[in-house]
Amino acid sequence: MRARRGIIVVLILVMIAILSLVAASQLFIAQSDVAAASAQRQGSQARAAAMSGIHRAMSLLLEMPDDPDARHDNPDVFRHQLVCGQDDKDGWYFTVFCDDLSEGGTIRFGLEDEAGKININIAGKAVLMNLPAVTDAMADCLLDYRGAPGNHPNGAKQDYYDQLPKPYQIKNGPLATLEELLLVKGFTGTVVFGEDANRNGFLEPNENDADASFPPDDADGQLNRGLRCLATAVSYEYNLTNAGQPRVNITKGDANSLKSQLSGRNLPDGLPDFLAAARQQNLAILDPSALLGMKLDVADPKNPNNKTQISSPVTAENLPAVLDQLTTGGFPYNGQEVLFGRVNINVAPKAALMALPGVSEEIAQRIIDLRGQLQPDERTTIAWLYAQNVVSADVFKQVAPLLTARSKQFRLRSYGYSMVSGRFCYLEAIIDIAEGRPRISYLRDLTRLGMPFAPSLAAGQQ
Numbered sequence: 001m002r003a004r005r006g007i008i009v010v011l012i013l014v015m016i017a018i019l020s021l022v023a024a025s026q027l028f029i030a031q032s033d034v035a036a037a038s039a040q041r042q043g044s045q046a047r048a049a050a051m052s053g054i055h056r057a058m059s060l061l062l063e064m065p066d067d068p069d070a071r072h073d074n075p076d077v078f079r080h081q082l083v084c085g086q087d088d089k090d091g092w093y094f095t096v097f098c099d100d101l102s103e104g105g106t107i108r109f110g111l112e113d114e115a116g117k118i119n120i121n122i123a124g125k126a127v128l129m130n131l132p133a134v135t136d137a138m139a140d141c142l143l144d145y146r147g148a149p150g151n152h153p154n155g156a157k158q159d160y161y162d163q164l165p166k167p168y169q170i171k172n173g174p175l176a177t178l179e180e181l182l183l184v185k186g187f188t189g190t191v192v193f194g195e196d197a198n199r200n201g202f203l204e205p206n207e208n209d210a211d212a213s214f215p216p217d218d219a220d221g222q223l224n225r226g227l228r229c230l231a232t233a234v235s236y237e238y239n240l241t242n243a244g245q246p247r248v249n250i251t252k253g254d255a256n257s258l259k260s261q262l263s264g265r266n267l268p269d270g271l272p273d274f275l276a277a278a279r280q281q282n283l284a285i286l287d288p289s290a291l292l293g294m295k296l297d298v299a300d301p302k303n304p305n306n307k308t309q310i311s312s313p314v315t316a317e318n319l320p321a322v323l324d325q326l327t328t329g330g331f332p333y334n335g336q337e338v339l340f341g342r343v344n345i346n347v348a349p350k351a352a353l354m355a356l357p358g359v360s361e362e363i364a365q366r367i368i369d370l371r372g373q374l375q376p377d378e379r380t381t382i383a384w385l386y387a388q389n390v391v392s393a394d395v396f397k398q399v400a401p402l403l404t405a406r407s408k409q410f411r412l413r414s415y416g417y418s419m420v421s422g423r424f425c426y427l428e429a430i431i432d433i434a435e436g437r438p439r440i441s442y443l444r445d446l447t448r449l450g451m452p453f454a455p456s457l458a459a460g461q462q
Contacts, residue, residue: 045092046425049083049416053094054429056081057111057412058438065433068347068379071410073100073108080459083416095415095458099201099229101349107201113407114430116348117232118355119341120181121146121174127402130355131230138186145184147172156185175233177442190216194226199413199428200452201225230352234441237408237434239330239337242380246337247327250275250285265325268313277310288326289400292319292386293393319383323400342404346371346379356402358395366390381405408434409441417455424451 060077064070070077078096085091100108118127120142128139137154144155147170158170168183181187193199195207195217203223206212210219218224239247248261255276262272277296278285285291294312299305314322330337343352345367353364370388371379378384382403386396410431417424426449430442446452 043423043425045084046416046418046423047427049092049094050414050425050427051416052083053078053081053096053414053416054412054427054431054440054443056094057096057410057414057429058431058440061111061410061431061433061438066376066406068113068407071111071113072347073110075109078109089420092416092418093455093458095417096412097201097415097452098412099225101225101229101351111410111412111431112229113344113347114232114409114411115235115237115342115344115404115407116352117230117235118343118352119235120178120231120233122341123355125152126357127355131227132224132351133191133227135186138184138191141185142181142187145170145172146174160185178228178231178233180233181227181231190224190226192226193228194224196223196225198449198452199228199446202453230349230355232409232411234409234430234432235342235407236338236340237342237404237406239327239339241324242406247325249329250288250326251328255279262325266321267325268315268318268322270313271322274310274312285328287328287397287401288322289397291322291326292397316383316387319387320381323381323383339404341402343402344405344407345382345385345403346405347407356399358391358398363391363395379405408432411442413446413452415452415458417451417458419455419459424455426450426452 056077057071060071060074081094083092083094095109096111097107097109098112100106118131120128125136125139125143128134128142129136140152140155143150143152144157161168161170171180171183175181178192181192182189195203195215197207197215198204201223203221207215207217207223208219208221210217241247248258248265250258252258253261255272258275258279259272262275271291274291274294274296275285277298278294281296283296291312291314294314296310296312297307298310299307327337330339332338343356345353350361350364350368353359353367354361359367367385367390370390371384374384374388382400382405385391385400385403386393391399410433412429412431414427414429415424416427424447426446428442428444428446429440431438432441433439
């Protein structure tokens with residue numbers, strides 16, 4: 001009897017142990033579900049905070065589309081902004097930032113103007129080769145990849161890509177994103193993104209240790225950002241005046257219709273007659289800037305052997321109106337004309353300026369030094385580059401067809417985070433305002449690259 005009772009006691013204890021294990025496992029599963037739900041909720045909150053930063057940038061661009069100072073470095077709007085909650089204990093924040101390309105700079109709290117960069121879909125070989133790390137062969141390979149006309153002796157045709165372990169078709173057209181450069185022969189991750197593996201603008205230990213850890217770097221104590229801060233694939237603008245009206249194409253129409261179109265546009269006296277004379281001589285005017293200082297030999301109607309030289313009425317004083325009102329045409333798009341890939345002289349960094357023809361390092365530095373001193377109305381066209389004696393007329397006419405004074409696409413990185421939970425979301429976006437209302441034309445989640453920097457740094461606590 002005692003043995004039977006002992007067995008029963010043992011069985012009861014075993015059953016209690018089993019039930020305890022079942023209860024513990026169920027509790028563990030419940031706790032895991034709660035933790036997973038909490039993590040998912042916090043992940044969603046982090047993404048919502050990061051998206052709030054993007055939408056705040058869109059709001060600012062809607063309010064002040066033509067104010068480069070407001071979007072360049074504006075910590076009051078873009079740094080450690082509370083989205084929800086009350087304080088650092090339960091609050092969610094965003095910080096919008098981009099690279100500061102000034103000497104010794106790290107980051108600034110604002111947006112990047114894509115028009116301040118060299119457009120890889122438009123740039124010719126000479127401009128491409130002026131970009132850091134781009135060789136003669138790499139420039140030819142890019143021109144072949146995008147299907148540019150002409151002979152590119154050091155390039156790579158389709159047969160090269162057909163022989164790769166994983167073959168693919170070359171684009172034979174414009175690249176959609178800067179990342180697409182990685183498909184072009186010679187363009188590596190180091191060339192495109194430099195040493196900044198997590199794209200946070202700071203030189204970190206693993207980015208300054210040679211081959212000890214990823215990414216590859218030269219351990220020189222300087223952060224190489226690659227092409228990503230100097231090149232773009234998305235810059236464009238509609239061929240309109242600053243008031244939003246279509247420009248007059250001086251290469252189209254007869255003399256009478258052209259004179260009628262030019263009327264009332266505050267252009268210099270005598271310009272219609274000068275353009276009519278140029279038309280009679282079948283003189284090709286490739287850009288309105290060519291009118292600056294232009295001279296024509298005009299024959300006397302009564303005695304063709306006698307010629308009189310006439311000068312263009314375009315001067316430094318009326319050059320802003322000429323550049324704003326006139327055009328030689330753009331690319332047709334949806335019934336309008338578009339200008340692709342023009343570099344914004346008001347915001348382009350030094351290295352991008354130096355890639356342009358005729359712009360030396362000295363001239364690039366003079367541009368940067370002067371543009372911050374200009375009045376807003378002086379920056380509405382590129383005329384100040386000549387009017388302020390930064391470049392000669394010849395250099396101006398050489399580089400003007402590649403320049404603009406406005407930006408319509410902006411890149412940013414938005415970092416959403418909590419000060420205590422450790423959850424974060426890291427997004428990169430391009431906002432396009434060419435159509436008027438801002439829209440997100442590119443959105444990429446960079447969270448996999450890791451936390452760009454500690455929330456306390458964003459909050460100014462370090």
